[in-house]
Amino acid sequence: MNIKVNNTTPDTTRITLVGELQDGSFKAKVMSETEVPYTPYWDQQLEQRMIYIQPDPEQLKAIVTALNERRLSLDQLQSFGSAGGGTSDIPV
Numbered sequence: 001m002n003i004k005v006n007n008t009t010p011d012t013t014r015i016t017l018v019g020e021l022q023d024g025s026f027k028a029k030v031m032s033e034t035e036v037p038y039t040p041y042w043d044q045q046l047e048q049r050m051i052y053i054q055p056d057p058e059q060l061k062a063i064v065t066a067l068n069e070r071r072l073s074l075d076q077l078q079s080f081g082s083a084g085g086g087t088s089d090i091p092v
Contacts, residue, residue: 001091001092002089002090002091002092003055003059003062003063003089003090003092004087004088004089005053005054005055005059005063005080005087005088005089005090006053006054006055006085006086006087007052007053007054007081007082007083007084007085007086007087007088008033008052008053008054008081008082008083008084008085009054009083009084009085010083010084010085012054013032013033013034013083014030014031014032014033014054015030015031015032015033015036015050015051015052015053015054016028016029016030016050016051016052016053016054016055016060016063016081017029017030017031017036017041017048017049017050017051018048018049018051018067018074018077019040019041019042019045019046019047019048019049020045020046020047020048020074021042021044021045021046022044022045022046023044025068026064026067026068026074027042027064028060028063028064028067029041030054030055030060033050036050047074049074049077049078051077051078051080051081052081052082052083053080053081053088053090062092063077063090063092065092066091066092071091071092072090072091072092076091077090
């Protein structure tokens with residue numbers, strides 16, 4: 001199943017920060033691009049990536065679930081999004 005998620009727009013610059021934790025699970029949060037820390041956002045984090053999408057809370061939950069269930073990889077997710085608006089069809 002795919003969900004249609006809004007991409008980031010130049011006037012809002014909101015992104016989704018996604019982190020992979022040491023236990024193999026994932027967390028995500030939508031925030032302003034200027035709020036992204038240079039240090040790990042979550043405890044026990046292996047890596048974090050900025051994805052230029054603006055999902056609503058239900059879409060974000062579906063994306064994190066797909067990541068945790070290994071139906072979607074972080075590399076795949078990073079191929080979606082844009083800072084120029086539009087939408088992305090993300091397979092969850």
